[in-house]
Amino acid sequence: MYQQRAEPRTTDLVGLWEPEILRTDEKVIEFAPEPEDMYVVLDELISDQVRLAVSPWPDVDEAGRLRFSGSGSEPVGFGRDELQTELDLRRESEGQQPRPLRIGDVLMVRGFGEKTEGWDRVLDVTAPARKAASRAGLRAVAQVDESAAGPVGAEPENTDAEASEPIWRRAPVQPTPTPAARPPAEASPGSVSNAAV
């Protein structure tokens, strides 16, 4: 056996995942996660039945990866119409766009139970969750250029406002071409990337 990919970089947990959740008008929804919140995935959708996969709200590490503790997800069945009706109401009340259920939808549910009547707060976090999933897949297979962030644990050289952001929110540093260098070729989007994600 020989090494297939780069050595993983050790990263510490930052805390509970705080995704940026947008309203339809693109304003940010205020959300401070609590340890009892649930990460709820619409995992399967067949005819009039939905399978949700429910797990504790994840932590996030310094590299932006979601870290799920415990024993993973529990499957919970719901009727499609019941869930659709409930989510239409919840999304509207939070200023999010009502839309048909889709496999891959992700919800933050506070007060989760097997009946929607008891749910306290529901937020559609599908967009940031999908980005996190694609990040998990891409990080696993290819070395990530984190030169902009510097070594993990080191003090960042820049102290401006952007540098105080977690590394996964920073804009990538643009390389400075040397005068003698040829103009860089336009970068390929990369073969491991799924363009629409």
Added chain:
Amino acid sequence: MAKPKPVPAGKLDQADSFVEHVKARPDALVYFLCNVGDADAQLVLLPELGTPAKRQAVIVDVGRSDKIPPLLQSLDTEQLLDLDDATTDPIALVVATHPHLDHVRGLPELFALHGDRIAEYWDPGYYHVLAEYHQTMLEVESRPDLVYAQPTSGFRRWISDVAITVLSPSVQLRNRYDSYGIEINDSSISLRIEFPVHRYLEDRQKTEEGETIQTPPTRALVLGADAQTTSWSYVLGDFPFLFKSDTPAAKAIAAAQGNVDLLRGDVLKVSHHGSKHGVNLELVERVGPKVTLVSSVGEEGQFNFPHTVAQELIREAINPTEGLGDHPLDYLPDMNLFYTADIDTSNATLGTIGLVMSVDACSMWRFGDEPDHVVDFTKARRWEVDLW
């Protein structure tokens, strides 16, 4: 759905020892379709190979967290697999057919317990938001020596004495499923596992001496994962059976390939727990299985698997009745269509299905386990007749 008919209790016999039976057949491939309810968990024990002779395991889906690891341990205890073998990775390959919870729920645990024993890991490259997907990709990232691949149709891998061909997803789907544009079930990795394959080389050597290639008989399993109609439509195109064409050119090409249907399988693990979108008539006709297996609950499942229409088309493919008018729905067990949810006429659970397959014979064993029970070899009962 149509609940599977109870199997006559007298069809199974506990007289033989499953372990001794396997040990006496080093050339046999052993296939376990575990009873995990509406989920999938499969283990293929490859034929013995090498000196000293040893077996390796291929694991296809881990839909529960408490089934495959104890099975691996039992195989090790009975010396059918050496989990501590330092010279050969005892788990040659793990395939996560697609990242639905009922297929990957136990994957993080498998990696945690046996990650250092796994040589290779395949998934379809479908990013899913599930916690288990994140956990598994962290395991992959943490093991830079693990071979990781996202295979598509036509990819073929030889392990031990076995050829594993990826039937789906078609690369045409792979390049479209930007994670969410293609239905997740249609990202499924479906496999055709054929054995033994080493004899081809022996015959090629004869050919160099002027003799005709004699393709020796092989056996094959087709493991359908959860692929749906869209995916199977690509499979039927990617693996054509030109012999059925009426054009002379197509027939000539097929004849040059031995008139072998590339989808032929002696055993078919039906896709998607017997759902109405998991199989179609032409597919089952092309596979032409002698044994057809379904992993599902028998009743009271959330999605009502297996669906009656799927059961009917399997029966129609295996035992055509068109033109015969009314026909009975009595296709169990003479059709060799079995369910992990089978019970017998004394209401005993039959549980996990084990097939011990060689070119000349195939015995079926049932282990009597419920979905949350381990596979206990001492409880194995053998089907009264071999399936071939």
